[in-house]
Amino acid sequence: MIKFDHMIYREIQVPELNIPEGLCSVFGPNGSGKSTLLRLIAGIDQPDEGTILINGNSPRNTECGYLSEFPDRNIVFERVADEISSPLKFRHLDCNETEEKVRGIIQEIGITGLYDKNVTRLSGGEKILVALATAISIKPGLLVIDEADSHLDSQTASGVFEIIRRLEIPHVVFCTQDMNRVEEIADFAVYMENGRVAESGEPSSVFETLGETCFSPGNTES
Amino acid sequence: MKIECSEIRFSRDGFNLRADAEFCEGLHVITGRIGSGKSTLASILAGTEKPDTGIVIKEGISSEILSMQFPEYHLTHMNLDPEIRSWGVDAETVLGIAGLICPEEKDPMTLSRGELKRLHLACLLQKKYDLMILDEPFSSLDCIWKRKFKDMMNEIDEGVRIIFTHEKRVLPEYTNLWTISDGLLLRVE
Amino acid sequence: MKDPRTRMASMILLSCASFAGPKAAIASMAWIIVFSERRLKIPSPWAFLGLFIMVSIISIISLGIGGISYFIRMTSLILIAVWAYSEIRPGEILDTLVWFPGGKTGFELGLIAETAMSEIRRIPRDFRMTRTAISFKGKKLSLKEYIPVLGNILIITLRRADEQGKMLAVRGYIHGGTHASKFDTDKKDIIGLFFAFATILFALANLVTYL
Secondary structure (H helix, E strand, C coil): EEEEEEEECCCCCEEEEECCCCCEEEEEECCCHHHHHHHHHHCCCCCCCCEEEECCCHHHHHCCCEEECCCHHHCCCCEEEHHHHHHHHHHHCCCCHHHHHHHHHHHHHCHHHCCCEEEHHHHHHHHHHHHHHHCCCCCCCEEEEEEHHHHHHHHHHHHHHHHHHHHCCCCHHHHHHHHHHHHHHHHEEEEEEECCCEEEECCCHHHHHHHHCCCCCCCCCC | EEEEEEEEEEECEEEEEEEEEEEECEEEEEEEECCCHHHHHHHHHHHCCCCCCEEEECCCCCCCCEEEECHHCCCCCHHHHHHHHHCCCHHHHHHHHHHHCCCCCHHHHHHCHHHHHHHHHHHHHHCCCCCCEEEECCCCCCHCCCHHHHHHHHCCCCCCCEEECCCCCCCCCCCEEEEEECCCCEEEE | CHHHHHHHHHHHHHHHHHHHHHHHHHHHHHHHHHCCCCCCCCCCCHHHHHHHHHHHHHHHCCCCHHHHHHHHHHHHHHHHHHHHHHHHHCCHHHHHHHHHCCCHHHHHHHHHHHHHHHHHHHHHHHHHHHHHHHHHCCCCCCCHHHHHHHHHHHHHHHHHHHHHHHHHHCCCCCCCCCCCCCCCCCHHHHHHHHHHHHHHHHHHHHHHHHH
């Protein structure tokens, strides 16, 4: 359970929010505070007031994988192999075991052709796939994905979420502008507006409240 | 007014792209999977990337813009006001169109990705271009803005407009639909 | 040269030789012509030109008191720096420093050097991107705009470093790490290293004769 208790950070205020295990989607208009909320959950930023606990631990004490909304901000190492293996290397894992794991992950995500490439020279979508491979390399307890699907074609995005589902990561919090995806795969939905959680709960009940707005699946098309 | 790719060939690290096409006045949508070469072709058409062989011929085009996939690449100033004015447009009007309520001295890099995209699109739609090349203009936009941007694009009836996108649900009315498949640019409709 | 270890060792030897005297500096430049891939690329042609002009001015001022020697030695050092920058590939410094000195220190130094090199490589790209953005805004990058533009790039770089620090923390970095270095060595590496040694010996011999 991800538990928010009287959390305030800059313009974001979440007095109470409980996100159960599974796939949680955060959505809402641009600038509503989705990315900031995700950064707080990942422990990149820390609340000014109140707390966020993930299964009773602070985000910084949770094994977390994070994908930024700006693909270039995910890059630490330029060599794809070094980048994907970095969380394993930082945990002092045996080199042979690291290589074996990395090869397995890139095969699973379908980016074997990128193994020897330079991350900075990849396309936007490919950078996201490399960032995803990096984030899942440690089998995290929490995976935070900030609107990665906006850089991917629908086929690739669906494939990526299928893999995430298969990995059975206890908590996956993702932000998206694709309401159909929320309806299809999310177990829990959080709708944000002006720095506040306007609605939360099972996707079907959240969409019912949102009614005829374009933030409800089926109304996305013009 | 038209832009033509004549026997364009581009190769890098095992990636190959071939394009022979003519884009006349109207709106052209080019789709393709990730890594298919959409951004590369956009850069070649705009002249910011050189093909290995072949040429891009532009006829009757005196003004052009390449809207890059990532709006942060377009930033040249650290405050909103000079950034918007650097486009030669009015800051108040642009902020109004982009729906941004924030001080003009705000650093644009502190905006969310979606807000930054809105700001960028609002700036470029304030101007008239003979050639508009838009690389993934819908990415990061929320559904309200996707519709709004689609309507704005539908209102433009002059010049050559080329949109590179993987968006399928919200698209403006197009003249031709193209796709890049297996490194080859093909006309679908 | 394929092996970064022989390349880095050659770079150190040639730099020392160039510093020691003009004859060895000329020998070092000849070494670069023979053993480099001769695809010199520089992070900023303007900075390179500025450095070269500065060296030239100092050399002219010091004509008669070793100006020519200074010019030759500095030109050689600049050429070695450009060659080393041009041929280095991402990941090679980490590979080399994990090989020597190795352990926690080697990994830490390699990580710092790799991220620093990555940022250096990004600066020309950022600059190109900014120039493209300015040109699409219908403007030209005038001389007086260079300083604010470079200032912006510097601020962006500092922010990126801050963000990268946070990314390292999220990825679990505390201290050190494991890394398996891989090297590809061919004949040219051995021959190049041999002649780099020969150059430094030549420099030392000249120095001994001089003393």
